[in-house]
Amino acid sequence: MCGILGLFDPDVAVAADLYRGALALQHRGQEGAGLVTWEGRFYLKTGRGLLSEVFQSVDLGELRGHFGLAHLRYATAGTGAADEVQPFMQSFPFGLALVHNGNLTNHDALRDHLASGSWHLNSASDSEALLAVLADYLAQNDVRQLGPADVFRAVARTMDVVEGAYSVVTLLARHGMLAFRDPHGIRPLVIGRRRQAWAIASESVALESLDFERVRDVRPGEAVFVDRAGVLHEAQLRTPQPAHCVFEYIYMARPESILDGKSVTDVREHLGRKLAAHFEVAVDLVCDVPSSAEDVAMEFAHEAALPYRKGIRKNHYSHRSFIAPNQTARLGAVGLKFHLSRSVIAGKRLAVVDDSVVRGNTARALVARLRKAGAAEVHLVSAAPPVRYPCVYGVDMSIPGELIASRLPDPENIGRYLGADSMQYQTVPDMFAAVEGLSVCAACFTGEYPTRLCDEQLQKLGASRSEAQAPLQVPQPAVKVNLPFSPVPG
Structure with missing residues (x-):
């Protein structure tokens, strides 16, 4: 779920705009950030942490050029080490820089293939392997006379060998800016125009x-190329087989974004209406878990004729706990993430709407804090269905043992484990209704994957970053027992 951005502006240097545009994508990755520009050579700056942390002492004027790329890192493959922060660079067959959002499911096979051809990769990142494959096919042209048709031919051959999810923007030194998207269009990629300038980004x-x-x-399976004169060239290289990630609409994207023609806000409001239609618990008010669930909760409350209050507020200086790099970091982030309004919560029966309940870390800690703040009852409501299957396309849900609905299939048991009075999930049919008109990937909910996969691949994807899982202890509901005798005092 990385954030990527490519810019070309013939009139001004792009570094300042790259930085501002990347800030708008910070929600898509918090582990690292990088910018690269080109003017006669590449000017690169990367580092671990938030964009503002990486660039706090950097003079953006040092990043010269009218072409540039930005990347916000969210680790799903590799180790999360500093050498895996993008953009990636490659000097062969000429200067190349690449940013990638997604995950290649045949990464190991690609690395073996590249090694057999004497390629040396400096990191464990699938994005570096993708760059090497593209570079190899570009090198099979006369690079001195490289035209759009040659570039598109290299991309088409790359699409023949890479599998999985990939939305990519690449700088080709002395030639232009290239972008392409896998035939399923799993990860978003959108084109923008400002006078003679072009932008290609993860989100609008x-x-x-x-x-x-x-x-x-x-489009899925399409490549576009902006040459040095600012002309946009287009090529549909593979037949589109759309399977847009539905989790983008539920959690990852900003509500203001429009992805593949569909408003994220509209989808979330539709999810709220669907939840309200099945909600039968008596509560006093509705709260959301900030901030992806806000539109869902407000529409849920409106449809259910319930008051909506901001009982839970987000600490805007904390990171998104779901996209922290490991389980330990996620658990530590939860306590810093939220502030509770006791005057709103105390004595109330709450319907607490969250975008999803994936691992249960946030929900369990939050329920405990709500009870401590005086909530009379806590009823959890998830805008998403139960996440039972690993994601292999760029969302960090690749370890089945971390998915609470995989470990506890019964929602009632999940609710008890989380300490809630009840647990209601969105249904899969209602989720599909919310994105009506789109062909989506919902593999994490249904187990139906749009690309070729095998059990061995799923095991490898999970094992690469796995952590030990202790058995979940589910509290049993209290049972009133009628004793056949009177207890003896003392």
Whole structure:
């Protein structure tokens, strides 16, 4: 779920706009950030941490050039080490820089293939392997006379050998900016225009932050190339087989974004209405778990004719706990993430709406804090169905043992484990209704994957970053027993 951005502006250097556009995508990755520009050579700065932390002492004027890339890292493959922060660079067959959002499911096979051809990769990242494959096919052209047709031919051959999810933007030194998207369009990628400037980004919210007009999405299986004259070339290289990630709409994207023609806000409001139609618990008010669930909760409350209050507020200086790099970091983030309004919560029966309950870390800790703040009852409501299957396309849900609905299939048991009075999930059919008109990937909910996979691949993807899992202890409901005798005092 990384954030990526590519810019070309013939009139001004792009570094300042790259930084501002990347800030609008910070929610997509918190582990690392990087910018690269090109003017005669590449100017690169990367580091671990938030964008503002990486660039706090950097003079953006040192990043010269009219072409540039930005990347916000969210680790799903590799180790999360500093050498895996993008953009990745490659000097062969000429200068290349690449940013990638997604996850390649045949990463190991690609690495073996590249090693057999004497390629040396410096990291465990699938993105570096993707860059090497693309570079190899670009090198099979006359690089001195490289044209759009040659570039598109190299991308088409790359698509023949890489599998999984990939939305990519690449700088080709002395030639231009290239972007392409896998045939399923699993990860988003959108094109924007501002006078003679072009932008290609993970979300439309980044374009709007720079006063770019959203032109359209890069189509599944398509490549686009902006040459040095600012001309946009297009090529549909593979037949589109859309399977857009539904979790983008539920959690990952900003509510202001429009992805593949569908408003994220509209989807979330639809999810709220569907939840309200099945909610039968008596409560006093509705709260949301900030901030992805806000639109869901407000529409849920409206549809259910219940008051909506901000009983839980987000600490805006904390990171998103779901996308912390490991389980230990996630657990530590939860306590810093929220502030509770006791005057709103105390003595109330609460319906607490969250975007999803994936691992249960946030929900369990939050329920305990709500009870400590005086909540009379806590009823959890999830905008998403139970996440039972690993994601292999770029969301950090690749370890089945971390998924609470995989370990506890019964929602009633999940609710008890989380300490809630009840637990209601969205249904899969209602989720599909909320994205009506889109072909989506919902593999994490249904187990139906749009690309070729085997059990061995799923095991490897999970094992690469696995952590030990203790058995979940589910509290049993209290049972009133009628004794056949009177207890003896003392």
